[in-house]
Amino acid sequence: MSLQQKALVLPQKQGNFELSSRSIPSPGVGQLLIKIRSAALNPVDYKIKHTEVVAIQYPAVLGTDIAGIVEELGEGIENFRKGDRVVAHGKFTNDFTAFQQYTLTAASFTAKIPASESFDSAATVPVGLDTALVGLYGKHYGAGITPPWTESASGHESKKPIVILGGSSSVGSYTIQLARLSGFYPIITTASPSNEELVKGYGATHFFDRSLSGKQLLAAISEVTDEPIKLVYDAISLPETQSVGWELLADNGTLVLTLYAKVKENEGKGRKIVQAFGNPHAPENEELCRNSWARLEKWLSDGTIQPNKYEVLPNGLEGIIGGLERLRLGQVSGRKLVAHPQETQ
Structure with missing residues (x-):
């Protein structure tokens, strides 16, 4: 060589x-x-x-x-x-x-x-899955949900809604799949109409056009579930999508972003913002990501995770x-x- x-x-x-x-x-x-x-x-x-x-x-x-x-x-x-x-x-x-x-x-x-x-x-x-994973399960750079492979996670998120903005993006698609693995329902996502079948193939249960305003999307979601939206994962995180996500979020909910926050937490209601940092080499992420990487071959083999x-x-x-x-x-x-x-x- x-x-x-x-x-x-x-x-x-x-x-x-x-x-x-x-x-x-x-x-x-x-x-x-x-x-x-x-x-x-x-x-x-x-x-x-x-x-x-x-x-x-x-x-x-x-x-x-x-x-x-x-x-x-x-x-x-x-x-x-x-x-x-x-x-x-x-x-x-x-x-x-x-x-x-x-x-x-x-x-x-x-x-x-x-x-x-x-x-x-x-x-x-790697990058898409780890960013989705840390954003959902990370205690430092994420929402801190119990990972689905731990015994205490059994059914933990069952029947809880999640909204994923930008479901056809790489991070969005893996967030949908992990949400399915964690038992969230409904799994609501936004994307271009041309990508509706794609995001449903990943496990989204409900699709809405990404061009809807926050108010329009909130009204549409209210027809799907009357549960409060406690978790929004904004896989796009442009200022306009962050505003939509913030508007959807219920009291004491968490908005997960992939870019720097443009909305302010001090707008009340106990809502918080976390920025996903999907680097498995970061000390705060090492244990979480080591656990998921040990499962990745099986996840890919049995279709739990679709690339x-x-x-x-x-x-x-x-x-x-x-x-x-x-x-x-x-x-x-x-x-x-x-x-x-x-x-x-």
Whole structure:
């Protein structure tokens, strides 16, 4: 194996991506070296380029949705073998990122891919699922609901309504699936009318057009349930969707956001806002995410979790540049963009 690899590099703050070469890292204790077959794109990747929403060092390699083949094992690895097909959640440290041909991953946040899933479908899972998961179950960065795999959770959320704004987004789709796993009912979501069947396939029981105002949506929901809405997960979290979510929320309810809050908690009624931070490497999230990653292979195998729909970008790593621009311009709906680093010319 060559000691060098191709990588898509952001050379400086607000610079332009360029194809470069960098060394292939060696795995340490509890780590795997992965030959990346599929890397999925996320909005945070273009936001880092334009606004540096995550503190990183330059030159930087981005991307945290990883699927590929185990090439090498670090010390202390017992559950993986060379040649395993795996999916992993990276982190914004160059040796652990996705927009390159080889990367390191933490074994705790790596799972085998069942035969039923491709590298492409698996690559759509990590960031979206972890953000949904932490937003629902995280005690620090989430609503603090009891996770469905714990004994005390049995039926805990049964017959409680949940509203998920932006159900066709990656985070929204996984939130719907986890809400189903937790026993919420009804599972109410908004999306474009063209994505109605998609979100119902993920487990939404009721669909409404995302263009409805807060008052219109509240009226429509009142026809579905007379239970107070104590949990709204806003997977879009633009100012306008946050306003809708805040308007739907009952007294003492929780609004989960994926971006910074634009609505103010001091508008009363004991309602609170939490911002989901779906990084499994954060100390506050480690135990929760370690538990879910230990279950991910089975969830994918038995269909408990369905990966996102996806579109494969051409031209290997170079295709990521145009893909990120399409994300920035809002030209992607109901699917994830996936690149194949090994196809880089």
